[in-house]
Amino acid sequence: MNCPECDATLTLDADLIEGEIVPCADCGAELEVIATQPLALALAPEIEEDWGE
Numbered sequence: 001m002n003c004p005e006c007d008a009t010l011t012l013d014a015d016l017i018e019g020e021i022v023p024c025a026d027c028g029a030e031l032e033v034i035a036t037q038p039l040a041l042a043l044a045p046e047i048e049e050d051w052g053e
């Protein structure tokens with residue numbers, strides 16, 4: 001699996017879950033696990049959710 005942003009090879013845990021955010025160590029992009037079987041990643045939205053404070 002490569003980073004969709006910078007094409008760096010990603011080292012991923014085997015037990016990733018859908019919806020998990022995985023940061024790319026190379027470019028810092030946040031990648032969301034959109035599927036696990038097979039594994040698929042997508043760039044997470046850059047806008048942070050407002051979780052309330």
Ligand SMILES: [Zn+2]
Pocket residue numbers: 003004005006007008024025026027028029
């Ligand atoms: Zn990257």
